[in-house]
Amino acid sequence: MNTFTFYNPTKIVFGRDAVEKTGAEASALGKKALLLYGRSSLKSSGLYGRITSQLKKQGIQYVDFPGVKSNPVLSHCKEAIALAKKEKVDFILAAGGGSVIDEAKGIAAGYYYKGDVWDLYNGKAKPTKALPILAVLTIPATGTEMNGGTVLTNEQTLLKASFMTSLVNPRVSILDPATTLSIPPDYTAYSVVDALSHLFEGYFTHSMKWAPLHEGYVEGLAKTIIQCGDKLKKDPKNYEARETFMWAATLAWNGLSTAGLAGATVPSHALEHSLSAMYDVAHGAGLSIVIPAWMKYALSKGNKQIAKFARNVLGINTGDAKADAEAGIAALKKWFKKIGSPVSFKDAGIPKEDIPKIADNALVLCGLWGLKDYTRDVIISVYNLCL
């Protein structure tokens, strides 16, 4: 194993009616909040009213700031920082999916950073302090509710970049599965893909000969998430599946799946981010296109983990490792399609002629993330498997 530091100070408040604890949790963080959210659905669902009435009851002022995009953008984050400074807020209340929480992290760290907040994303500077964040999660998928990661898109350069520090871990994340019952089928599928993808990266790419702890953790969660995906495809209102998925998605990317895992890399995410930055496809939708293609590429390079995944998670056992791996990739791709997530550029309306410029974009991120094996040629060859 690698040496590691695991520090995850986010308090999770989970379960039925957890939303009703928002006011009490907020009161521990300050007297004035920036209330950050996305679209009008927060209001139409009644959640906005449930949250603000609690804030009022606790005597907490709030400054409304809606309009976070589903791939959150730099310009909106900058506007929010300016507003938070002007209003001198004590904390950020982020109500929504991963995008809202990710942007909240940029605001939280940007609030105390003197330069351009993008410096924190492109690696030019490191955050040193951050406003506290209280998150009310409505779309489980990214795991951002229990980690220190944030991803933002710079609309000018179309680069999607990230940083990670426990300074921006939400102090408290409220996970109320009932708030997720109304997620439409397509976004449910994208969320399921996203949560799975976080487990895949380390599992498929690590270099340890014996890793029963990490692999067992991933296999258990992956099997759970696949069961949830099937149940939610059948019945999007299945509460048991919603709650199980919500907690599983959090555990899939809270740092445990890769803590100490030697050699793990994140190629699928590096290759997907260009798709969602350039075409505004949902992150999960981009992932279900890239993952099977990357698996094919990795298998051709001798990857042994794909066969293990096919056997231990999908229950495939032909007696031949390569055949297991190939069947596993085909089964996973078919399953992505079945639950309603695209599996090709064609499905997502991405023109194949764009591959060179998508590769140029991805190359920048592969550089930032230290994925040296992913040269422009390699990236193009993976994208060619996405058609």
Added chain:
Amino acid sequence: MNTFTFYNPTKIVFGRDAVEKTGAEASALGKKALLLYGRSSLKSSGLYGRITSQLKKQGIQYVDFPGVKSNPVLSHCKEAIALAKKEKVDFILAAGGGSVIDEAKGIAAGYYYKGDVWDLYNGKAKPTKALPILAVLTIPATGTEMNGGTVLTNEQTLLKASFMTSLVNPRVSILDPATTLSIPPDYTAYSVVDALSHLFEGYFTHSMKWAPLHEGYVEGLAKTIIQCGDKLKKDPKNYEARETFMWAATLAWNGLSTAGLAGATVPSHALEHSLSAMYDVAHGAGLSIVIPAWMKYALSKGNKQIAKFARNVLGINTGDAKADAEAGIAALKKWFKKIGSPVSFKDAGIPKEDIPKIADNALVLCGLWGLKDYTRDVIISVYNLCL
């Protein structure tokens, strides 16, 4: 699932030479430490010197307080509280196994409690504040390095009691697998049993019809720990097995295996604590006696989880659930014996004539922990299966 709050703010510093980070971590907690440890082995192993030289380098004063017993006792905890108050320490540096860290938690909370610290254990009072704890773990087993639980024995009443609050979670726990290479075979076995036992309680007793997340988590860790036990039986110096076991034991009882799990109880621990309180057998050794007996009892009452464990963890599949369960219990008992942990009162030198008074002791704890089904008769019937 049940509603739950998960909050685990312990920072884990893990891996080769992690001990060398003790000074840096200590310097964030204050200028004066109570240095708590157990036996002279801390000195003979050189660890004492490695820790104290770092404290000196950082300009941190320390007050030595050795002598923590392997089932830590109330009187020693009280002496430590008095010393900590007199010396006005800023934090506790607990170097040792679970006993040392457990006692450190009693000291940390007792430091700020005006009455008898035992009140916190027997439920008469709740802790409201605690000194920070920096733990350097040398025996992985109990999980106390990453949770808010503490167990202490009152030598006058021979009651072993506990409390749990995130206030006493260690701020930082240093897990350096090399420090565990010298644990003797018997204590290695007891540690493996203890770590497994934490996974068993929830898994065997929960009432959920569909719990793939929790069960997957437990099965993955249990298979890992069993592999570690086998490797360490063969070669106690196997570093890979030591490091994997160290992290697995932490993850086995850091709150995740039961967070949200409905209906989970802890009968084996309730029945074991009397053995280690009354006969000073190691906690893990007591558990390997009680667990198979409890499993037999539970199976006779219709428990379905034992068969699942036999299939999914031990790979037993006879085609009949009851036969699987029976074979699973027999296999587990045989395995406990094989790795060197006792499986009967006879093995541990506990006289069978004592069963009535052991049952009286256990009944008190079952009462404190709300295990209503465990009447005196039931407890006696389980102990009768331990002979």
